[in-house]
Amino acid sequence: MTRTAGFAAVLAVAVASPALAESPFWGVQVEQFEYRAGEGSDLLAWDLDALAGTDALKFVWRSEGEFALDEDAFEAMENQLRLQVPVTDFFDAVVGVRADTPEGPDRLYGVIGLHGLAPQWFEVDADLFVSDRPVARFEVEYEGLITNRIVLTPSIEVDLPLRDDRAIGLGAWGPKVEIGARLGYDLVDRAISPYVGVHYERVFGATRRLARAAGEDDDAVYLVVGTRLMF
Amino acid sequence: MTTIAMVRAAAFGAGLAMLPGGAAMAGTYDITVDRIAIDTGDFVKRGVGYNKSQTPTILRWREGEEVTINVTNNLSEETSIHWHGLILPFDQDGVPGVSFEGIAPGETFTYRFPIVQAGTYWFHSHSGFQEPDGAYGAIIIEPKGREPFRYDRDHVVQLTDKHPHSGARIMRNLKMMPDYYNRQQRTLFDFLGDAAEKGLGAALADRGDWGSMRMMPTDIEDVQGFTPLINGKGPAQNWTGLFTPGERVRLRFINSSAMTYFDIRIPGLKMTVVQADGNNVQPVTVDELRIAVAETYDVIVRPMEDRAYTIFAESMGRTAYARGTLAPREGMEAEVPEMRSPPLLTMADMGMAHGDMGHGAMQGGTHTMPDGSVMQGAAHGHMDHAGHGAADAGGDPFYAPGSGLTPEAANGGKVLSYADLKAQKPLYAHREATREIELRLTGNMERYLWTINGVKHGDSEPIRLTYGERVRFKFVNETMMTHPMHLHGMWSILDNGSGAWNPVKHVVSVAPGTTVYMETEVDAPGQWVFHCHLAYHMEAGMMRKVIVEGGPAAKSASSAAVTGG
Numbered sequence: 001m002t003r004t005a006g007f008a009a010v011l012a013v014a015v016a017s018p019a020l021a022e023s024p025f026w027g028v029q030v031e032q033f034e035y036r037a038g039e040g041s042d043l044l045a046w047d048l049d050a051l052a053g054t055d056a057l058k059f060v061w062r063s064e065g066e067f068a069l070d071e072d073a074f075e076a077m078e079n080q081l082r083l084q085v086p087v088t089d090f091f092d093a094v095v096g097v098r099a100d101t102p103e104g105p106d107r108l109y110g111v112i113g114l115h116g117l118a119p120q121w122f123e124v125d126a127d128l129f130v131s132d133r134p135v136a137r138f139e140v141e142y143e144g145l146i147t148n149r150i151v152l153t154p155s156i157e158v159d160l161p162l163r164d165d166r167a168i169g170l171g172a173w174g175p176k177v178e179i180g181a182r183l184g185y186d187l188v189d190r191a192i193s194p195y196v197g198v199h200y201e202r203v204f205g206a207t208r209r210l211a212r213a214a215g216e217d218d219d220a221v222y223l224v225v226g227t228r229l230m231f
Numbered sequence: 232m233t234t235i236a237m238v239r240a241a242a243f244g245a246g247l248a249m250l251p252g253g254a255a256m257a258g259t260y261d262i263t264v265d266r267i268a269i270d271t272g273d274f275v276k277r278g279v280g281y282n283k284s285q286t287p288t289i290l291r292w293r294e295g296e297e298v299t300i301n302v303t304n305n306l307s308e309e310t311s312i313h314w315h316g317l318i319l320p321f322d323q324d325g326v327p328g329v330s331f332e333g334i335a336p337g338e339t340f341t342y343r344f345p346i347v348q349a350g351t352y353w354f355h356s357h358s359g360f361q362e363p364d365g366a367y368g369a370i371i372i373e374p375k376g377r378e379p380f381r382y383d384r385d386h387v388v389q390l391t392d393k394h395p396h397s398g399a400r401i402m403r404n405l406k407m408m409p410d411y412y413n414r415q416q417r418t419l420f421d422f423l424g425d426a427a428e429k430g431l432g433a434a435l436a437d438r439g440d441w442g443s444m445r446m447m448p449t450d451i452e453d454v455q456g457f458t459p460l461i462n463g464k465g466p467a468q469n470w471t472g473l474f475t476p477g478e479r480v481r482l483r484f485i486n487s488s489a490m491t492y493f494d495i496r497i498p499g500l501k502m503t504v505v506q507a508d509g510n511n512v513q514p515v516t517v518d519e520l521r522i523a524v525a526e527t528y529d530v531i532v533r534p535m536e537d538r539a540y541t542i543f544a545e546s547m548g549r550t551a552y553a554r555g556t557l558a559p560r561e562g563m564e565a566e567v568p569e570m571r572s573p574p575l576l577t578m579a580d581m582g583m584a585h586g587d588m589g590h591g592a593m594q595g596g597t598h599t600m601p602d603g604s605v606m607q608g609a610a611h612g613h614m615d616h617a618g619h620g621a622a623d624a625g626g627d628p629f630y631a632p633g634s635g636l637t638p639e640a641a642n643g644g645k646v647l648s649y650a651d652l653k654a655q656k657p658l659y660a661h662r663e664a665t666r667e668i669e670l671r672l673t674g675n676m677e678r679y680l681w682t683i684n685g686v687k688h689g690d691s692e693p694i695r696l697t698y699g700e701r702v703r704f705k706f707v708n709e710t711m712m713t714h715p716m717h718l719h720g721m722w723s724i725l726d727n728g729s730g731a732w733n734p735v736k737h738v739v740s741v742a743p744g745t746t747v748y749m750e751t752e753v754d755a756p757g758q759w760v761f762h763c764h765l766a767y768h769m770e771a772g773m774m775r776k777v778i779v780e781g782g783p784a785a786k787s788a789s790s791a792a793v794t795g796g
Contacts, residue, residue, distance in 0.1 A: 023770075025402070025403045025406045025407070026403070027403060027404075027407035029407065051407070055678060055680055086678070089675050089677070089678075090445060117445055119444075120439070120442035120443065121442055121445060145418040145419060146419050146420075147418050147420065148418060149414075190404075190408065190411055230408070
């Protein structure tokens with residue numbers, strides 16, 4: 001509750017600041033919108049940022065999820081409202097809230113993070129999801145230009161639970177790692193870029209032990225087909 | 232001038248009345264601002280045009296004339312017309328929010344001002360992205376006296392970079408993803424090519440250097456994917472200007488592009504440059520010239536043969552070309568050359584030698600170089616080469632030594648340099664500047680943030696000048712892009728080492744990694760603007776309001792009285 005109030009206060013200050021007096025811009029970037037075919041249930045997955053704001057302050061809705069087609073259920077459903085403020089030339093500080101509402105228990109976190117471009121063109125997100133069962137997340141993505149239209153995008157995402165959250169299968173210090181490689185083609189400008197690729201997930205440590213105990217696999221590999229979208 | 236343009240100009244001149252007794256002439260001109268369809272030959276798009284046409288309107292005026300221009304806004308949004316390069320009362324300058332309130336939809340605004348100069352100029356909207364969307368035209372002012380050069384006919388050659396996307400969408404895309412339109416980035420194949428040529432280590436080191444700065448050596452044109460037009464016609468539509476063999480033909484090049492510099496040549500013809508930005512210069516004969524955004528150059532060519540000649544204007548980044556034809560008869564064509572390979576920026580364009588890397592010079596990632604390195608490079612160029620002509624072994628002094636952008640003629644001949652420009656007749660008595668103002672051209676490509684002294688227009692204080700002073704502006708380009716800087720209302724006297732014969736311009740282009748000086752005689756009271764003429768750089772914040780304080784009360788009063796509505 002206090003957290004939500006804090007967030008509201010930040011938002012109020014931001015909206016009242018003169019930064020928003022300049023002409024704002026907006027856009028939507030869907031990094032992943034794909035069909036994942038693997039050994040278990042096939043999935044529909046997405047990962048998008050919808051952005052509005054100015055140079056000084058951006059308001060981002062970030063949504064990530066996985067819908068299991070066999071179970072007809074959201075295996076993952078995560079929505080974040082994030083405020084981004086530049087702190088260096090290439091990095092923004094992030095504060096926000098994250099609500100997870102998948103099949104099963106819901107979770108609410110505060111978000112503190114950094115988002116930006118590291119040397120050698122690595123796109124980086126480093127977030128701490130704050131609650132009494134906090135989780136740290138580190139994401140890196142790289143766009144490798146095979147040609148000016150064919151792009152290979154390797155990515156890695158590591159979720160590190162800092163405390164046990166057994167109800168959702170997270171064991172303290174047991175990371176969950178997702179590695180992907182997607183080969184896309186810019187079909188229409190950068191607006192529509194279909195891709196194929198592979199997506200691999202694996203859990204380690206305490207989280208792996210929880211998965212094993214629940215009779216689940218500790219890893220999964222998918223072939224993916226989907227499209228990037230930007231508008 | 233084409234026949235169509237002639238007819239139009241005649242129509243505009245219909246209201247022109249000659250007053251007896253040598254009194255000032257007066258002319259009335261009407262311009263409508265309309266939503267139109269623009270057909271480039273490659274695509275058709277909705278845009279803005281003057282007098283319902285994608286062919287730029289040409290206004291033909293006489294020096295000494297008192298013009299009245301009725302501008303009717305048929306758009307559903309505010310508009311404005313800025314008379315680019317004209318010396319006039321500030322409230323006629325056409326910048327909404329600075330000179331006047333703008334022209335509301337459906338409204339007719341009447342501009343009224345005396346024409347106190349001669350030469351080739353242009354006009355365009357200063358509202359939103361109407362200029363990139365098509366709102367531009369040409370101005371030709373005939374001098375009172377005799378011209379210091381002869382020609383038998385003249386043609387306006389007005390260039391633009393017509394993009395399928397609207398200006399607003401381009402700006403949004405650039406903000407979302409600054410390399411949205413860059414389709415000349417270094418790829419895996421370029422890397423393999425480099426590795427084969429220079430060795431893997433060198434290729435990796437080169438990638439590493441650029442990558443550590445998070446900059447691209449191909450970042451020369453922010454906005455690619457456009458079709459260049461000449462007088463409203465795409466390369467396939469082939470605008471044609473007629474001549475009779477043996478005639479001297481004056482070509483009035485105007486670059487009305489939103490973002491694009493062009494390298495212009497006419498294979499088979501030498502071009503004698505006689506005017507730059509409306510002011511006569513001592514003639515200099517060249518094979519090729521680079522025209523910055525918003526500049527004008529008048530050249531005289533003399534085609535002797537009874538054949539067609541191609542006017543070929545490649546974009547500086549070699550992503551597209553404009554093409555027109557000079558021919559003795561309609562329907563003729565000459566060979567269209569291949570575009571040359573795209574240039575690559577070098578570490579010199581970053582204001583540093585390659586060996587300087589790794590000292591954390593780019594620490595924090597600002598495009599700010601250590602002052603010393605920028606200054607050194609520029610001082611070197613300025614002292615050693617300026618005034619000696621660009622043909623010196625040192626290359627063009629208006630590019631950083633070792634720059635990847637330095638223009639070269641396709642035929643190995645002469646390219647026009649700023650160093651070649653010498654005023655035909657100085658406009659002002661030469662004197663020492665009373666003070667210097669430093670304007671560092673700054674930015675952040677990754678955020679598509681363009682600033683002056685690190686501050687956006689919206690967050691900045693106006694530059695305050697005092698009537699009667701002569702200010703020396705020092706531009707230090709700390710970005711990797713070339714910026715055409717345009718001061719409204721007063722002349723920009725480019726310091727190219729020619730002293731009293733320094734050329735008088737309205738746009739001063741500043742290449743990356745260089746320092747360029749210009750001086751301004753502050754002789755126009757009121758409020759003006761000073762900005763980078765790249766449309767999306769200006770919008771992003773590379774602009775300043777300029778306030779001239781003091782000055783003759785009578786002048787201010789009379790200018791206030793002219794405000795019409």
